[in-house]
Amino acid sequence: MSHFLIALIAIVKREALRFIHQRERFVAALVRPLVWLLVFAVGFRAALGLSITPPYQTYITYEIYIVPGLCGMIMLFNGMQSSLSLVYDREMGSMRLLLTAPLPRWWLLTCKLLGATMISILQVYTFLFIAWLFDITFDPLGYIYVFPALLIAGLMLGALGLALSSFIKQLENFAGVMNFVIFPMFFLSSALYPLWKMQESSVLLYQICSVNPFTHAVELVRFALYGQFNLTALIWTLLATALFMALALWGYDPARSLIRRKG
Amino acid sequence: MKRNALKSQLNNGLSVQSLSFSFGRKLALDDVSFFVAPGTFCALLGPNGAGKSTLFSLLTRLFTTPTGQILIGGDDLAKTPRAALAKMGVVFQQTTLDLDLTIRQNLRYFAALHGISGRDCTVRIDAVLDRLQLSDRADEKARTLNGGHKRRTEIARALLHAPGILLLDEPTVGLDAATRRAITDHVHELADQDGITVLWATHLTDEITSPDQVVILHRGRVLVDGQADEIAQGSPLETRFLQLTGQPA
Numbered sequence: 001m002s003h004f005l006i007a008l009i010a011i012v013k014r015e016a017l018r019f020i021h022q023r024e025r026f027v028a029a030l031v032r033p034l035v036w037l038l039v040f041a042v043g044f045r046a047a048l049g050l051s052i053t054p055p056y057q058t059y060i061t062y063e064i065y066i067v068p069g070l071c072g073m074i075m076l077f078n079g080m081q082s083s084l085s086l087v088y089d090r091e092m093g094s095m096r097l098l099l100t101a102p103l104p105r106w107w108l109l110t111c112k113l114l115g116a117t118m119i120s121i122l123q124v125y126t127f128l129f130i131a132w133l134f135d136i137t138f139d140p141l142g143y144i145y146v147f148p149a150l151l152i153a154g155l156m157l158g159a160l161g162l163a164l165s166s167f168i169k170q171l172e173n174f175a176g177v178m179n180f181v182i183f184p185m186f187f188l189s190s191a192l193y194p195l196w197k198m199q200e201s202s203v204l205l206y207q208i209c210s211v212n213p214f215t216h217a218v219e220l221v222r223f224a225l226y227g228q229f230n231l232t233a234l235i236w237t238l239l240a241t242a243l244f245m246a247l248a249l250w251g252y253d254p255a256r257s258l259i260r261r262k263g
Numbered sequence: 264m265k266r267n268a269l270k271s272q273l274n275n276g277l278s279v280q281s282l283s284f285s286f287g288r289k290l291a292l293d294d295v296s297f298f299v300a301p302g303t304f305c306a307l308l309g310p311n312g313a314g315k316s317t318l319f320s321l322l323t324r325l326f327t328t329p330t331g332q333i334l335i336g337g338d339d340l341a342k343t344p345r346a347a348l349a350k351m352g353v354v355f356q357q358t359t360l361d362l363d364l365t366i367r368q369n370l371r372y373f374a375a376l377h378g379i380s381g382r383d384c385t386v387r388i389d390a391v392l393d394r395l396q397l398s399d400r401a402d403e404k405a406r407t408l409n410g411g412h413k414r415r416t417e418i419a420r421a422l423l424h425a426p427g428i429l430l431l432d433e434p435t436v437g438l439d440a441a442t443r444r445a446i447t448d449h450v451h452e453l454a455d456q457d458g459i460t461v462l463w464a465t466h467l468t469d470e471i472t473s474p475d476q477v478v479i480l481h482r483g484r485v486l487v488d489g490q491a492d493e494i495a496q497g498s499p500l501e502t503r504f505l506q507l508t509g510q511p512a
Contacts, residue, residue, distance in 0.1 A: 003378030010375030014361065021363045093357035100323045101376035102349035254327045 007103055008111045015115030018085075029077060029123050033070035034130060041066045053194060055226040063136050067128070068222035069191025071150065072214060074127055075120045075157045080182055082116035083161030087168050099252070106249055113162060113245075117154035124150055142225040149224035153217035156237050159244035166251020189215040190222075213240035275301035275336055275427050276460055277322075282331030284317055291317045293483045295331070299476060301427070302458040304451055306471045306491070309480035310508055315464040316356065318480070319432045322462070323353050336427050349377065352421030356432040356464075358413050362406040366397060366416050369405055370423060377424040391419040395449075411442035418450070428460045429453065435470065443470070451475075468501040481508045 019026065041063045089095040098108055128143065139145075164177055186192075188205065189212050199206035209215050216236035223230040277299040284292040292314045299305040309315050320326050322333060324344055333340040335347035360369050367388060374384045392398045395415045405413065414434055421429060431450065435443040447470045453459045463470070471477060473492040477500075478485055486507050487494055495503050 001380060006375045006378050006380045010372050014364075014372050017364060017368070018361075093355055093359045094361060096323070096325060096355055096357075097359040097373065098376070099325060100348060100351075100353055102345040102347075102378075103376070104345070254324055 003103065004107060007101065007108070008114065011098075011108070011111035012115040012118060015112070015119060019119050025081065026123065026126075029074055029081075030127055030130070032077065033073050033127055036070055036073070037063060037066060037131060037136070038134065053196065055223045055228045055230075063134075065194070066192060067131055067136060067138075068225060069189070069218050071124045071127065071146075071221050072153060072157075072189070072191055072218040073186060074123050075117075075150070075154045075217070076182060076186060076214065078116065078120040078123060079154070079157035079161035080164075080177060081161075082112075082158055083165040083168070083177065086112070086162065086165035090165070099254075105252060105254070109162060109245075109248060109252060113155060113158045116158045116161070117151060120154045120158070121147070121150045138225040139227050141227045145227050146221060146224040149220045152234070152237050152241065153221055156213060156217055156241040156244065159241050159248055163244045163247035163251060166248055185212060185214045188212050189218055191215075191218050213237060216240070275458075276303075276334075277305075277336075277428050277462060278332075278334040279318075279322075280332040280334075282318070282321065282328065282333065284321060284326075284328045284330070286317075291483050292321070292328075295480070295483070295485055297478045297485060297488050299428075299460050299462055301460050302454055303476050304454040304461045304463065304472075305476040305478060307462055307464040307478050307480060308466065308468065308471070308504060309464075310466055313466075313480045313508075314483040315466075315480055316432060317483075319353075319355075319430060319464060322430055323351070324348060349424065350427050352424070352426035352429045354414070354417045354421050354429075354431040354434045356434070356436060358417065360405040360413060360416060360420075363404065365402050365404050366392070366408075366419075367401045369416065370420050373420045374423050379424060387423050387425075391422050394422075395419040410438050411446070414438065414442070414446055418446070422453075426459070428462070430462045430464075432464045433466070434463070435465070435467070468499075468504055471500060479504065479507055 045062045086095065089098075098112070099105065101108060125143075128138075128146075131137075160181075164181065168177065188209050190209060191214070195206055195209050195215070198209055213236055216233040217240075219230050220233040220237055223233065279298070280296050282292055282295040283290070295314075295318065297305075307315055307318070321328060322335075322340070324340055324347075327341065333347075336350040338347035338350065340347040361372070364372065370388045370391070371384060374380065374387065379387060388401075389398070392401050395418060397412065397415055397419060400408070400412065405416065408416065418431075418434070421431075429450070434450075435446055438446070450461055450463065451472060454461045465471075471491050473490075473495075475491045477487070477489065477491045477494055479487045479494070491500055494500065
């Protein structure tokens, strides 16, 4: 087995072990979207009328509409959680061990990203299973098609977390990320309401939502859950992944390394 | 013949040439040069703020500088970083163990980062644990270990891929006197018996023995580079160190 592959397996396994040791993180990650699904969505069911737009071929309930957005929410929060743990790793020193391994830095960061994405996907499937128990179901094949969509969306949001972690100086600054990244990204997207509804209220907000990469990640997942493919969403998500990854690599470049700030 | 001997020295030793580094406008290292021959225990001695940790960050490529050259076992860290890093074992000042993993899991993770897996990995882990007398604690979580055992685990980990060069950044910080002595003696043995080149950053002169090489770093510059007893000139090394660095005795 090649050195690259051995390291990949070890880093993913370490992320998994770390996740197992933090069961409360798993529960917390599920409670948030379940509250939205089982409380918020039920409350808003009557208030929000939904027209038939792709990928839907018939009228759907709001609970059905909101599920892909909540899958995105899990991945968004998980991406930021990974970012938090990277900042923690940096403060605690274990990031040094990783970055001094005799492997290219881009590969080490990609391994970290894949590890965190796999954990996100596991959480999303658990959420979809719980939704299924409440009779919120999708195309049976959609559960398979959604896997690559989740992988791409997870990589994009993980890369965003990685990029942010390279610019966050201290753990204490993480609360700012919540306010300035997670919430705007989530609420200015198609996660909770279709964009045409947003356009009716504000063209400017609609335009912001349209260029938000999180919107496209959610749409990629939404279409995949119905066994359909959304090329525009895929391109946007891939472009955003490449951009965030490039930013992360720049941030972790030893010539201008974040660790330098620690002295 | 002389040329071949020099080449062999460079291939196993550690060479730092004309290294400078600044944090913004503040010069942290100024034209630092020294060479550690194979199998030598070299103490990098300096008061707090001398630039030891900055030098370690450069030696481990946590950050880089366009000024100067670092050769690890003959490999240029800037040009062939992977080859250079593979020849080096590092013990950082701050513990870098994953506290939720057992000693064995920590070692296995590190081995994988160096491309070691399977049976070879198990054999190496058993050997280093035995050597550092940690075999009976292999399946305990790092969180449950005391400071001395954590340090020994980190030294065992740094030796797992059989490096020719071992860097230790103030590895005895926070340890009691007996543990400090045991760890210092063990690392001296690694240099004497196994021929490992050791660079040991410290500000404590009692960790240095007479035949050791000593590089005194002060305000980012190399003040003295020589054998400990030559530098001491018959006085206690600590007195000489304080004189050289202009600190009150």
